[in-house]
Amino acid sequence: MPSYNAPVDDTLFLLNDVLDYTQYSGLPGFSDASPDLLEAILREAAKFAEDIAQPLNLSGDQQGCFRAEDGSVTPPKGFNEAYQAFCDAGWGTLSADPAYGGQGLPHTLAVIFNEYLSSANMAFAMYPGLTAGAVAALTLHGTEELKQTYLPKMIAGSWTGTMNLTEPHCGTDLGLIRTKAAPQDDGSYKLSGTKIFISAGEHDLTENIIHFVLARIEGAPAGTKGISLFVVPKHSLDADGNPGALNGVSCGALEHKMGIHGNATCLMNYDEATGWLIGEENKGLRAMFTxxxxxxxxxxxQGLGQSEVAYQNAAAYAKDRLQGRAMSGPKSPDKAADPIIVHPDVRRILLQIRSFNEAARALVLWTALKGDVSHRSDDVKTRQKADDMMGLMTPVLKGVLTDTGFANTVDAQQILGGHGYIAEWGMEQFVRDARIAMIYEGANGIQALDLVGRKLPANGGRAVMSFFAEVGAFLKEIEGQEQLSGFAKPLTQGLEHLQQATMWFMNNAMAKPDNAGAGSTDYMHLFGLVGMGYMWAKIAKTVVSKLDAGAGDKEDWLKAKLVYGTFYMERIMPETGAHLARISTGADTMMALDGDAF
Structure with a gap:
């Protein structure tokens, strides 16, 4: 049976020591989350993930969801009780607006909880996770009446939320959607159409499900300029705001899918369902993008979460599984064979995953803190700079962490050999669950195009130049420190490769856009490598400082981090050169053949 231990100590080290969480104490929400409270929250989050969510992961995968003839859906056994425990503990209120029942704590804490919960049980985590996104959209774009009607129940968790974009004939190109919205005399709309791949679209975890639906108002312009966003409850609300009759929304089918079996992925039918407009007519994409x-x-x-849990189980197996002898001579002569952890190639796999996990977690927290600053600072320039960085890093994180996270689950599965292919060990589930993260919420190829086509040139390249300046300033700060030279030199080279790739796009993609498309995925991964290399250099600087000051019983723990980081710099960072080389070849070969040649 697989196991999971939330990396609380690693998270606290990053927040308190590497990223200096206390520097934000003057911002709203941060002042309420002292270091002691921060640790207490993370310890409790770990308990929920480990003790309540994780034990349901394998059984939930094997049982899946059940759809009855009337269209109602039942999640796997134990999910209802676990969700009630989630609500009772107030986890959904963590960073939500206090005006509607939230605690108002930094969103960074919610991101950390999401990692732990995704590692423990990704399918379960999706039920409240989607609600958080719906809450964010309604908070920013809804009228006060809509907010008062829906937000308190959604934040408390007694109602959940969904995102309805995709239709059978369109996914990425939302301008093709056909779901219609007919205006009514009372200001509402009647929505009719079909949406597919709707995560948590139907279930009995809560008394109501609030669907956020993209549709086209009758007479609206064609394409993306004519799309509006609507809030459509599963149950219409009575005069007191309580769920009443069903609202013309039904689950037509459950998708039979590769992974996340414990989450109800639904085909949803809207048959003149009553909905209310969020934001302005024909401006729905702006609200949906929130x-x-x-x-x-x-x-x-999620990509990081599956990589972490897969690593933990692979490492435990490698230390226990006896097979063969070490090339340098027996390490356990009293046993029939040595544990496979003695073999260099097994260690290569484990260090490759571990060095990614630690740097990826740091980059996520660094970015999440930027997001908090963008919403909470009272300084306009500070907010703008943080928002620029958040926008720039979002496609990088989504694409790189899910691509690499999936690859890491496959490598971790390899450590277990045949046992990794068998369901009872849990490794094949991590592979199957991780795969969807590369596809939904914008497939990773789209993330790469968004990065190169939109985020790089935005505001004259202001965001990427800010990133270059920050990393460059850090390298100046550690210049000449011999203990950090093994981190500074590879990061300097990686940053130069990223700058060269950026300049290549500037010189070659304007006149020939296919050059941008051809190099976009390589650029995204090049950016991710440099971002994580920057994090490793920051971690190393902190570790060296602590070791010099005397680390006590943490000395071995800290020294291990230097080894993880050194492995990353020696073995992973050199890939920046390969990405640059591929980017620089342009699109000519890719576009040379007619479509029929494929």
Whole structure:
């Protein structure tokens, strides 16, 4: 049976020591989350993930969801009780607006909880996770009446939320949607159409499900300029705001899918369902992208979460499984064979995953803190700079963490050999669950195009130049420190490769856009490598400082981090050169053949 231990100590080290969480204590929400309270919250989050969510992961996968003839859906056994425990503990209120029942704590804490919960049980985590994105969209774009009607119940968890974009004939190109919205005399709309791949679209965890639906108002312009966003409850509300009659919304089918079996992925039918407009007519994508950006960071964390739990189980197996002898001579001569952890190639796999996990977690927290600053600072320039960085890093995190997270689950599965292929050990589930994160909330190829086509040139390249300046300033700060040279030199080279790739796009993609498309995925991964390399250099600087000051019983723990980081710099960072080389070849070969040649 698989197991999971939330990396609380690693998280606290990053927040308190590497990223200096206390520097934000003057911001709203941060002042309420002292270091002691922060640790207490993370310890409790770990208990919920480990003791309540994780034990349901394997059984939930094997049982899946059940759809009855009337369209109602029942999640796996134990999910209802676990969800009630989630609500009773107030986890959904953590960073939500206090005006509607939230605690108002930094969103960074919610991101951390999401990592732990995604590692423990990704399918379960999706039920409240999607609600958080819906809450964010309604908070920013809804009228006060809509907020008062829906937010308190959604934040408390007694109602959940969904995101309805995709239709059978369109996914990425939302301008093709056909779901219609007919205006009514009372200001509401009647929505009719079909949506597919709707996560948590139908279930009995809560008394109501609030669907956020993209649709086209009758007579609206064609394409994306004519899309509006609506809030459509499963049950209409009575005069007191309580769920009443069903509202023309039904689950037509459950999707039979590769992974996340414990989450109800539904085909949803809207048959003149009553909904209310969120924001302005024909401006629905702007509101929906609030949900999308929130969800993309959440999906990035899913990639990290599955990589972490897969690593933990692979490492435990490697230390226990006896097979063969070490090339340098027996390490356990009293046993029939040595544990496979003695073999260099097994260690290569484990260090490759571990060095990614620690740097990816740091980059997620660094970005999440930028997001908090963008919403909470009272300085306009500070908010703008933080928002720029959040926008720039979102596609990088979503694409790189889910691509690499999936690859890491496959490598971790390899450690277990045949046992990794068998369901009872849990490794094949991590592989199957991780795969969807590369696809939904914008497939990773789209993330790469968003990065290169939109985020890089935005505001004259202001965001990427800010990133270059920050990393460059850090390198100046550690210049000449011999203990950090093994981190500074590879990071300097990686940053130069990223700058060269950026300049290559500036010189070659304007006149020939296919050059941007051809190099976009390599650029996204190049950016991710440099971002994580920057995090490792920051971690190393902190570790060296602590070791010099005397680390006590933490000395071995800290020294191990230097080894993880050194492995990353020696073995992973050199890939920046390969990405640059591929980017620089342009699109000519890719576009040379007619479509029929494929």
């Amino acid at each position: 949900m999308m950006n929130e969800a993309r960071l959440g999906v990035a964390v």
